[in-house]
Amino acid sequence: MTAAAAAGSAAAPARITLSGVTKRFITPRASVDALGPLTLDVAEGEFVVLVGPSGCGKTTLLNLVAGFETATDGEVRVDGAPVAGPGPDRAMIFQESALFPWLNIEDNVAFGLRQHARMSATERRAVALEYLRLVHLEGFEHAFVHELSGGMKQRAALARALAPRPRALLCDEPFGSLDALTRERLYAELQELHARTRRTTLFVTHNTREAACLADRVVVLTSRPATIASVLAVDLPRPRNFYDPRVSELAGEILAHLRAEPTPSNGGRDA
Amino acid sequence: MPEARPLRSRNLAFLGFLLLLLVLWQAVWSVGLLPGYSLPSPAQVAVRLAELARDGALWPSVQASVVRMALGFVLSAALGLALGLAMGLSTLADSCLRSLFLGLQTLPSAAWVPIALLLFGLGDAAIYFVIVMSSMAAMAIATADGISHIPPHYLRAARSLGTSGVALSTRVALPAALPSIVTGIKLGWTLGWHGVVSAELIKSSIGLGFLLHAGRELNDAAQVVGIMLVTIFIGLVLDRVLFAWFERRIRVRWGFAPDTSRG
Numbered sequence: 385m386t387a388a389a390a391a392g393s394a395a396a397p398a399r400i401t402l403s404g405v406t407k408r409f410i411t412p413r414a415s416v417d418a419l420g421p422l423t424l425d426v427a428e429g430e431f432v433v434l435v436g437p438s439g440c441g442k443t444t445l446l447n448l449v450a451g452f453e454t455a456t457d458g459e460v461r462v463d464g465a466p467v468a469g470p471g472p473d474r475a476m477i478f479q480e481s482a483l484f485p486w487l488n489i490e491d492n493v494a495f496g497l498r499q500h501a502r503m504s505a506t507e508r509r510a511v512a513l514e515y516l517r518l519v520h521l522e523g524f525e526h527a528f529v530h531e532l533s534g535g536m537k538q539r540a541a542l543a544r545a546l547a548p549r550p551r552a553l554l555c556d557e558p559f560g561s562l563d564a565l566t567r568e569r570l571y572a573e574l575q576e577l578h579a580r581t582r583r584t585t586l587f588v589t590h591n592t593r594e595a596a597c598l599a600d601r602v603v604v605l606t607s608r609p610a611t612i613a614s615v616l617a618v619d620l621p622r623p624r625n626f627y628d629p630r631v632s633e634l635a636g637e638i639l640a641h642l643r644a645e646p647t648p649s650n651g652g653r654d655a
Numbered sequence: 656m657p658e659a660r661p662l663r664s665r666n667l668a669f670l671g672f673l674l675l676l677l678v679l680w681q682a683v684w685s686v687g688l689l690p691g692y693s694l695p696s697p698a699q700v701a702v703r704l705a706e707l708a709r710d711g712a713l714w715p716s717v718q719a720s721v722v723r724m725a726l727g728f729v730l731s732a733a734l735g736l737a738l739g740l741a742m743g744l745s746t747l748a749d750s751c752l753r754s755l756f757l758g759l760q761t762l763p764s765a766a767w768v769p770i771a772l773l774l775f776g777l778g779d780a781a782i783y784f785v786i787v788m789s790s791m792a793a794m795a796i797a798t799a800d801g802i803s804h805i806p807p808h809y810l811r812a813a814r815s816l817g818t819s820g821v822a823l824s825t826r827v828a829l830p831a832a833l834p835s836i837v838t839g840i841k842l843g844w845t846l847g848w849h850g851v852v853s854a855e856l857i858k859s860s861i862g863l864g865f866l867l868h869a870g871r872e873l874n875d876a877a878q879v880v881g882i883m884l885v886t887i888f889i890g891l892v893l894d895r896v897l898f899a900w901f902e903r904r905i906r907v908r909w910g911f912a913p914d915t916s917r918g
Contacts, residue, residue: 452811469814470811471815472817474815478808480806484812484831498817498822528908544816554815
């Protein structure tokens with residue numbers, strides 16, 4: 385049985401539209417404009433990378449699409465339907481793996497499959513193993529999170545996010561805390577996964593080379609409140625090698641666009 | 656942290672220290688600093704305990720106290736976990752209960768005994784009441800704190816995987832809070848053990864507390880000290896053997912402590 389067959393009919397990738405979206409955080413002492421107004425249209429199956437100065441509101445944008453936060457103004461829509469909260473159609477991958485330490489790797493990957501009420505435990509297991517193979521973690525299904533390396537954790541997190549066949553994948557600097565070698569392998573694997581699954585992907589990073597290596601389109605954001613500074617369409621052939629001179633050249637170009645943005649005075653974290 | 660020393664050498668160090676304490680105790684007794692009726696020698700205590708065991712007085716009392724503790728503790732833990740979960744998930748419940756529980760915790764367990772006797776009379780219900788009132792609040796607060804300190808990305812990951820409502824509490828919030836809950840349960844066990852012995856001191860015809868009380872009535876210092884040692888021993892063994900093992904496993908699995916079980 386293939387994973388696709390086990391998880392039910394293949395869901396089409398989502399189209400994500402943000403129109404005039406703003407986000408303002410109001411605390412007792414201050415109100416902070418974190419985002420927008422920002423308008424962005426992500427096509428079905430497209431891989432869009434968001435880069436921007438640190439603290440500019442990239443993560444906020446992702447949280448709005450994920451449904452963890454609601455927009456102050458404007459609308460976030462997935463396939464025309466307004467986002468009303470988090471849902472299994474939009475899987476999120478975090479900077480830390482967010483795998484559950486109380487479950488083994490197989491149960492982690494199968495976690496999101498419980499929403500398929502008609503799937504039996506055996507089917508869930510089969511799907512989990514299929515996705516573990518997809519991210520090259522076969523043989524680790526009974527391991528616990530603390531027994532995996534950082535790169536293996538992010539692979540498992542990827543498998544967990546993809547197993548319920550979400551229509552979009554939201555990645556918040558998922559490789560930020562990994563060493564360079566592991567990251568490079570994961571770039572290759574992520575490209576391969578994207579080629580196979582065609583999930584619409586929104587990927588946040590501050591690494592310009594990572595952006596150049598992965599993106600169909602790079603969206604450069606301004607410093608806070610984040611709006612779109614520039615958009616670079618990338619038409620380099622895939623799979624792309626991290627050390628391809630054309631990738632380096634593009635990374636340089638993205639960096640130039642970024643440098644044109646003033647860095648925020650507080651040097652704060654991503655809001 | 657002193658964790659780096661291997662377990663065996665730590666145990667040896669403790670045994671050596673215990674021996675030193677015994678020698679000191681014997682020395683204090685030998686020079687006669689205190690009158691013999693108030694401070695027995697280690698040997699006198701050992702003899703008295705052996706007598707109690709032989710007469711069949713010790714074992715039924717140990718059993719009675721442990722069984723009371725086990726029943727009372729299950730009741731207390733169930734209540735504590737449920738209330739702690741409610742506090743962790745609802746700001747309203749937390750606002751209402753937290754200060755109340757912190758306040759109740761300031762009462763020593765012996766202070767619950769008079770009201771327990773007034774409410775429940777001379778039955779074992781009074782003892783269970785003392786156990787619950789001594790230990791429940793600590794477990795509820797630990798559970799609530801554990802839940803409110805869950806890394807937010809666990810909850811977000813679960814929600815973006817389609818989990819909500821009751822499943823979010825039982826399948827994510829509770830297990831994520833487990834390290835803190837186990838610490839609370841450990842503390843609750845100790846406090847509950849205080850509660851049992853305190854309650855038995857005042858009301859009971861069997862149990863470790865009763866033997867303590869009887870020893871004082873008979874001016875039998877050897878029995879008093881002997882039963883204190885038995886009480887400490889049982890509390891310590893359960894803490895070190897049962898809970899410490901469980902707590903350690905959880906800390907390793909949750910990534911708070913290095914895994915020393917493998918090479």
